[in-house]
Each structure stands twice: as structure tokens, then as C-alpha cells.
Amino acid sequence: MNEEFRCHLQLRAHDLERQGLTRAQAERRARIEFGGLDRYTEECREALAGRLLRELLADVRYGLRQLRRNPGFTAVALATLTLGIGANTAIRGRLEAPRAERAPAAASRSPPTSDQRERPSEMWRAIFSAVDAVLLRPLPFPQPEQLVAVRESDRQFPSMSVSYPDYLPPCPPIAAPAVSSPTPAHRQ
Amino acid sequence: MANQAQLLPGTLVLLILKAVSLGSLHGYGILLRIGQISGDASVIEQGALYPALFRLVRHGFLTADWGTSDNNRRAKFYQLTTTGRKRLREEVASWNRLTAAIGAVLSAEPEEV
Numbered sequence: 001m002n003e004e005f006r007c008h009l010q011l012r013a014h015d016l017e018r019q020g021l022t023r024a025q026a027e028r029r030a031r032i033e034f035g036g037l038d039r040y041t042e043e044c045r046e047a048l049a050g051r052l053l054r055e056l057l058a059d060v061r062y063g064l065r066q067l068r069r070n071p072g073f074t075a076v077a078l079a080t081l082t083l084g085i086g087a088n089t090a091i092r093g094r095l096e097a098p099r100a101e102r103a104p105a106a107a108s109r110s111p112p113t114s115d116q117r118e119r120p121s122e123m124w125r126a127i128f129s130a131v132d133a134v135l136l137r138p139l140p141f142p143q144p145e146q147l148v149a150v151r152e153s154d155r156q157f158p159s160m161s162v163s164y165p166d167y168l169p170p171c172p173p174i175a176a177p178a179v180s181s182p183t184p185a186h187r188q
Numbered sequence: 189m190a191n192q193a194q195l196l197p198g199t200l201v202l203l204i205l206k207a208v209s210l211g212s213l214h215g216y217g218i219l220l221r222i223g224q225i226s227g228d229a230s231v232i233e234q235g236a237l238y239p240a241l242f243r244l245v246r247h248g249f250l251t252a253d254w255g256t257s258d259n260n261r262r263a264k265f266y267q268l269t270t271t272g273r274k275r276l277r278e279e280v281a282s283w284n285r286l287t288a289a290i291g292a293v294l295s296a297e298p299e300e301v
Binding site: 044 | 216235
């Protein structure tokens, strides 16, 4: 776009020079005749893309500019994201393998191990693993269905948390799974 | 600027399409050709040409290809598409209808009304 405008201005200046103006005068006159360069660049972009997209692109460009101006911050942010997502992928991969052995039916639902990975799906798996770890998966314990949450209750407070010293003998809670109705260990 | 014809909105499209129909041109060339044909009445601010050109490309009436201009710079050359040709015909027809109607109104004598 700028290239096109520059060519136009040059051609116009050239013609004006042939009409007798000096180079400086011709260039100045050409620019005046053209009108507001910035305004027309803006209008051309809008003609191409439409308002919403144009404003989105402007915001993205602004964001990138800001990142470029703060390289330290950008580096830290990128490093954090990389480490976080990468670590998730690695841990996810290592946990998936034993799970896959034990429950081959469930393995079809979980992402495959990294041996069979190809480049692009590695990225998707990384993203999936991040979302998966936060939202979807139950806790990565062996036999998680056997985990229970132990609560105390009395007249005033029907469900209180239990501190560890209270949990220990001489109050044996081992029979608790059979006695009360424990809450299985979900994301609490 | 006394002789500058005021361009009616919407007629710029017509002028551009007509200018390009006579041969593939870059932006400045289109401007010149419009000037040549219209007797050099500087009808528009030169920069206003380009948003109009971009819009026409987006609607499919023109295609733009990069090429080299006379002064050895890169410029986009615009060409009429078949859709553009059809649009030109339609615009010319509606323009003629408009001018005929206005002309009839303007030349009406008091007794005729």
C-alpha cells in the first residue's frame, strides 16, 4: 500500500517537474494534491478488511508493539508459558502410560504416549494437557475411586474439615467408608 | 479551483470502471485517464482514489496485480473483470437514465407543467 502511494507521488512529482516546477516544489505539490496519506492508508485498510477486523488487527499490532518495547517482560512471560505447558505435557505423558496399561479402554479417551507423536499434534497435546489437567481429569492418584474426604459434624456444623491430630487414633476412622457416606475425591 | 467539477458521490466508481475498461492501469494512470477524458477537471483528491480502488477489488469488479511502472517502481495494476464489465454497463445505463430524467425536468417549460 505504501509502495503504491509512493509510486503515485513520484509519478505525479515527475509530471509536475516537467511542467516547470523545481523538484522540491513538485514533491510538495504532489503530496498536497494527494491529500492525507495516513487517512487514506487507514481507509484502504478498512476497505479491505471491514471495521471489526481492522480494529482487531490494530489491537493485535498494538499488543505486539508493547511486547517489543518490553523485551524483559516478554521473555519472562514466554518462558513461564513454555515451562508451564511443557512441564504439563511431560508429566501428563508420564502419567498416561501406567494408566493406559491398566485400563486400555480408557486409554482411547486419553491422549496417546509421546512415542507415537508427530510435531503438530505435540502442540495440540500440550494445549490439551493444560486444559485437561485443570478441568477434565480426576486427580492423578492410583485408584482414585477409593479416595475419601473425611469430615466432622456436630449439631451446629454439619460438615467441618478434620485436622490431622483429630484424625489419628484413638479415634479410628478406618471403618468410616463403610459407616458414613464419604465423598469420593473429586477436585476439591 | 473555480472550474473544479464537484463529483457526485457514487460517480467515482463509474469513472474508475470506465477508465480501467480502456486498458489495465495503475492508480496514477487511472487518475490521468479520468483527467484526459473529462478534460482535465481535477474531480477528486488524488488519494481518495485508492480506497475506492480497494473496495472495487474487494467486490470483485477489479483485479490488482503487481507490476513495474514507467519510473521503475513497483505499483499495482488494475484490470476489469467480467463482473466489473457488467457492473460498468449497469452503472452507465442508470447514469443515462438519471441524466435524461434530470434533463427533462430542467428543460420543462412553465406551460408544460
